[in-house]
Amino acid sequence: MKDLSGWGRYPRLYGPLATAQTAEAATRLTASAPGVVARGLGRAYGDAAIGRERTLAAPGLDRLKGFDAETGLLRAEAGVSLHDILTTFVPRGFFPPVVPGTRFVTLGGMIASDVHGKNQHNEGTFGEHVEVLSLALPDGRTIRCGRNENPELFRATIGGMGLTGTILDASFRLRRVETGWIRQTTSVAENLSEAIALLGRTSGATYTVAWIDVLARGTSLGRSLILEGEHAGRDELEPRQVPFPPARTGRFGVPFDMPGGLLNARTVSAFNALYYRKGARRAGQTTLVPWDSYFFPLDGIARWNRIYGPHGFVQHQCVIPEARAEAVLSAMLDRLSETGTGSFLAVLKRLRAGTGLMSFPMDGLTLALDIPVSERRLALMAEIDGLVSDAGGRLYLAKDACQSRDTFEAGYPNIAAFREVRRDAGVFEHMSSKQSERLGL
Amino acid sequence: MSDAPAQSVLVLGGTSDIGRAVASAYAAKGWQVTLAARDAKAAAREAADLTARRDTSRIETRSLDILDTDAFRGFLDGLPALPDTVICVVGAMGEQARAERDPVHAAEVLRTNFEGPALFLEAVAGRFAARGRGLIVGISSVAGDRGRATNYVYGAGKAGFTAYLSGLRNRLAKGGVHVATIKPGFVRTRMTEGMDLPGPLTATPATVAERIVALEERPRDVVYILRRWRLVMLIIRAIPEAIFKKLKL
Ligand SMILES: Cc1cc2nc3c(=O)[nH]c(=O)nc-3n(C[C@H](O)[C@H](O)[C@H](O)COP(=O)(O)OP(=O)(O)OC[C@H]3O[C@@H](n4cnc5c(N)ncnc54)[C@H](O)[C@@H]3O)c2cc1C
Numbered sequence A: 001m002k003d004l005s006g007w008g009r010y011p012r013l014y015g016p017l018a019t020a021q022t023a024e025a026a027t028r029l030t031a032s033a034p035g036v037v038a039r040g041l042g043r044a045y046g047d048a049a050i051g052r053e054r055t056l057a058a059p060g061l062d063r064l065k066g067f068d069a070e071t072g073l074l075r076a077e078a079g080v081s082l083h084d085i086l087t088t089f090v091p092r093g094f095f096p097p098v099v100p101g102t103r104f105v106t107l108g109g110m111i112a113s114d115v116h117g118k119n120q121h122n123e124g125t126f127g128e129h130v131e132v133l134s135l136a137l138p139d140g141r142t143i144r145c146g147r148n149e150n151p152e153l154f155r156a157t158i159g160g161m162g163l164t165g166t167i168l169d170a171s172f173r174l175r176r177v178e179t180g181w182i183r184q185t186t187s188v189a190e191n192l193s194e195a196i197a198l199l200g201r202t203s204g205a206t207y208t209v210a211w212i213d214v215l216a217r218g219t220s221l222g223r224s225l226i227l228e229g230e231h232a233g234r235d236e237l238e239p240r241q242v243p244f245p246p247a248r249t250g251r252f253g254v255p256f257d258m259p260g261g262l263l264n265a266r267t268v269s270a271f272n273a274l275y276y277r278k279g280a281r282r283a284g285q286t287t288l289v290p291w292d293s294y295f296f297p298l299d300g301i302a303r304w305n306r307i308y309g310p311h312g313f314v315q316h317q318c319v320i321p322e323a324r325a326e327a328v329l330s331a332m333l334d335r336l337s338e339t340g341t342g343s344f345l346a347v348l349k350r351l352r353a354g355t356g357l358m359s360f361p362m363d364g365l366t367l368a369l370d371i372p373v374s375e376r377r378l379a380l381m382a383e384i385d386g387l388v389s390d391a392g393g394r395l396y397l398a399k400d401a402c403q404s405r406d407t408f409e410a411g412y413p414n415i416a417a418f419r420e421v422r423r424d425a426g427v428f429e430h431m432s433s434k435q436s437e438r439l440g441l
Numbered sequence B: 001m002s003d004a005p006a007q008s009v010l011v012l013g014g015t016s017d018i019g020r021a022v023a024s025a026y027a028a029k030g031w032q033v034t035l036a037a038r039d040a041k042a043a044a045r046e047a048a049d050l051t052a053r054r055d056t057s058r059i060e061t062r063s064l065d066i067l068d069t070d071a072f073r074g075f076l077d078g079l080p081a082l083p084d085t086v087i088c089v090v091g092a093m094g095e096q097a098r099a100e101r102d103p104v105h106a107a108e109v110l111r112t113n114f115e116g117p118a119l120f121l122e123a124v125a126g127r128f129a130a131r132g133r134g135l136i137v138g139i140s141s142v143a144g145d146r147g148r149a150t151n152y153v154y155g156a157g158k159a160g161f162t163a164y165l166s167g168l169r170n171r172l173a174k175g176g177v178h179v180a181t182i183k184p185g186f187v188r189t190r191m192t193e194g195m196d197l198p199g200p201l202t203a204t205p206a207t208v209a210e211r212i213v214a215l216e217e218r219p220r221d222v223v224y225i226l227r228r229w230r231l232v233m234l235i236i237r238a239i240p241e242a243i244f245k246k247l248k249l
């Protein structure tokens, strides 16, 4: 029995883990018994990467299958990590089309969650860039899926949370970059409506994201720093700057669970205020930042998830349709600051619709918050979920650990079509996770 | 280096975790790499991976079963050119308890760790000696330094291989051919997966590969990948047999 809890370490769950080193083994293990789901690097926060009965570890499928430097097309096994892809290809002047906020995820995990990056408003989700993938099914077959081959299964697998079969390999295009540096510009939004307006205006930038101070109240409610980024060209570098800075290796780590009480309203509020003031001083300035600290600021601190203490935390990430976004987000922020529920990391982003049947993104704004688990806070999240549902929004399955079936069903209108594809492919009872069991997915 | 033909290395056991790491380290130096393995499909998978990782990789694969000793000469004659360096990573832990009951299994473990690698490298040595240069690297094991109840069949195979390598080194010392014996200690690979290995005595395949590639610049005879192993084995070898036989190690 292995600890299979997700990154938020809530819920705490244990179960058998079978390891596949080859595609043949993964195919066999997918077919061998029902109640199985694949697992990448376990960066989903909740219970998505935990099989109902058993879990199939795919990180042994970590070989590249081919790369065409002319077109940037990379074919790779599903267990290859984003870290591996970046450290191999950034020095050669290539960058993935979309990256999430950590590089310790697998290709399979990025497809199954149809991840979005800071360029979601321009490039869409990772799934939009996948050309073909191969999928191992419960009957022991392996099939290719793409926009022209098995398109229904392709669309269900992207964002399908492992529930259509085990992804064995996939191909997607990397793009050329001149350097591994990002030109970052910081601007300040004094409140939520300014932040939303700025995220709209800056959507001309390649990458954009807002860091939001959740505990600011009154007229400052929703005050944010807006961080825009562009890949820097060679001519922007100082002579002493290497064109492709190497990734930092995590020197710092959190060696044990921090006591729960350490993160209280006061410490979080102080941290947020400090971060805001520091950022505000840089307003209007442009700096060059290495790719890894721009995209993956937390990856430098190993196991940072332990700062939330032994009870774990939930990352609550919702998306609200454009028209209702400001009203609903300010109602949410009101409730959070009223109850003193701070979050070190609160991120606001503009999204556009995703590709998959079950993809999270829709046209609107997404807010992501870390919330340490307690009974009171679970109740608060349920209350907030009600606001999300009423506004026609939804919660991200890769982060979800506790939403109700009602919230889920209201948020994902394609669920019936998804179930049908699963039945047609004969995977319905077979491919199954703790999350799919919880949500009746 | 750009005009001169690339140097070449042959890795036997190119589908093992250590073999992969060694191949990758040589490819990173711009060498031409030939992976020899009994499983052609697995070798092709590793070759594709290495090729995709670098613009400059030149990777080939060849089939070879180390128990098929009759095939060795034909194998070497069939290579487009005699490699500059040959590295034997092949080995098999086997199961000690089964080897005690099943002589066929015991013989296979002995042959895979000793007879096969020794006879292959013997065939290489003759060709290297005739050419007047070359580097031979054999991956043996600290398990060959002293027989222990828990793995003496494997250990005896490695002990034989260690002795063979030392003999070859002695024989070729004057002729420009160098022979290196590698004793990795514990390495985190699929051979040791699930085992509870002591951190300070455990290396990664990448470290093993680094130490091997470094031999190209600075030849050494016997390499303990982690230096503390030299001391550990010095002590273990020094224990008098009368005491050693009663120990549980
Ligand atoms: C610090 C941090 C920042 C993050 N930032 C973002 C972000 O900015 N944007 C974003 O979109 N996400 C983000 N995430 C979420 C993360 O990208 C996803 O959870 C991703 O799926 C994790 O990949 P993984 O390889 O760890 O997969 P796991 O967590 O192991 O699995 C996630 C899902 O993928 C499925 N899966 C994994 N491998 C396979 C396979 N081979 N075949 C079929 N299904 C498979 C699993 O069954 C599961 O449903 C972040 C997570 C963390 C911890």
Ligand SMILES: NC(=O)c1ccc[n+]([C@@H]2O[C@H](COP(=O)([O-])OP(=O)(O)OC[C@H]3O[C@@H](n4cnc5c(N)ncnc54)[C@H](OP(=O)(O)O)[C@@H]3O)[C@@H](O)[C@H]2O)c1
Binding pocket: B012, B013, B014, B015, B016, B017, B018, B019, B037, B038, B039, B042, B064, B065, B066, B067, B089, B090, B091, B092, B093, B112, B139, B140, B141, B142, B183, B184, B185, B186, B187, B188, B189, B190, B191, B192
């Ligand atoms: N891991 C350790 O802690 C450790 C410690 C000391 C020494 N070593 C030695 O290091 C070497 C590599 O070990 P590893 O840990 O990487 O384990 P491994 O993956 O089991 O490596 C063994 C290699 O030998 C090959 N092989 C076995 N029988 C063969 C045969 N009949 N013909 C051709 N090839 C054959 C295997 O090929 P397949 O891929 O086809 O199976 C594999 O490539 C071995 O010699 C081992 O004894 C390892």
